[in-house]
Amino acid sequence: MPPPFQVREATRSDLPALARLGARLARMHHRMDPRRFFVLPAMEDGYARWLARERRNRGAVVLAAVRPGRGGREQVVGYAYGRIEPRDWNSLRERCGVGIDLLVAPRARRRGVGKALVEALAEGLARRGAPRVVIQVATENPEARAVFARLGFRPTMLEMTRELRPPRRRA
Numbered sequence: 733m734p735p736p737f738q739v740r741e742a743t744r745s746d747l748p749a750l751a752r753l754g755a756r757l758a759r760m761h762h763r764m765d766p767r768r769f770f771v772l773p774a775m776e777d778g779y780a781r782w783l784a785r786e787r788r789n790r791g792a793v794v795l796a797a798v799r800p801g802r803g804g805r806e807q808v809v810g811y812a813y814g815r816i817e818p819r820d821w822n823s824l825r826e827r828c829g830v831g832i833d834l835l836v837a838p839r840a841r842r843r844g845v846g847k848a849l850v851e852a853l854a855e856g857l858a859r860r861g862a863p864r865v866v867i868q869v870a871t872e873n874p875e876a877r878a879v880f881a882r883l884g885f886r887p888t889m890l891e892m893t894r895e896l897r898p899p900r901r902r903a
């Protein structure tokens with residue numbers, strides 16, 4: 733039986749739904765550590781603008797997972813976004829694909845949508861010449877870490893953050 737959802741390149745008309753999901757992902761990270769992950773009041777607008785731009789970037793892959801909704805209209809239930817990044821001397825990372833966003837709406841989880849999005853993202857990045865895909869996952873997100881491990885990702889880096897005091901003024 734074919735899956736009840738489809739993963740395809742995001743269209744312009746998907747962008748408002750993708751932006752809502754992107755803002756949700758940002759707020760989720762902000763709740764984990766408000767000092768490390770920012771959110772802005774108009775997060776949806778920012779995401780919509782950014783993803784619209786990235787959709788035109790030949791090195792980027794912006795995908796939507798859709799399923800039939802009410803009245804036969806497609807309903808966006810998830811998205812994935814990644815792009816080709818050049819060699820980075822600071823992190824010693826060769827030119828590769830970087831997976832940036834992945835989110836599946838809660839009501840559509842645990843049905844293979846996330847896996848289909850990750851596989852399609854990996855395929856899109858490989859088609860653009862990436863030898864591997866690298867992602868960052870919040871340490872406070874053990875579910876996502878488990879999902880990525882199931883999908884063949886190995887842990888490679890750990891980000892650590894310390895707050896700084898403002899420098900003292902000289903008298």
Ligand SMILES: CC(C)(COP(=O)(O)OP(=O)(O)OC[C@H]1O[C@@H](n2cnc3c(N)ncnc32)[C@H](O)[C@@H]1OP(=O)(O)O)[C@@H](O)C(=O)NCCC(=O)NCCS
Nearest residue numbers: 834835836841842843844845846847869875876878879882
């Ligand atoms: C992470 C996320 C995208 C997974 O989407 P999903 O559609 O539920 O994932 P799938 O159903 O395709 O599952 C993929 C694999 O992970 C496993 N898995 C899914 N959720 C899991 C969980 N909470 N804990 C452990 N394993 C899990 C599945 O069993 C499956 O493994 P299998 O192929 O061996 O059966 C979804 O939970 C989500 O949107 N989370 C919030 C946003 C987030 O954390 N994004 C990642 C930030 S970088």
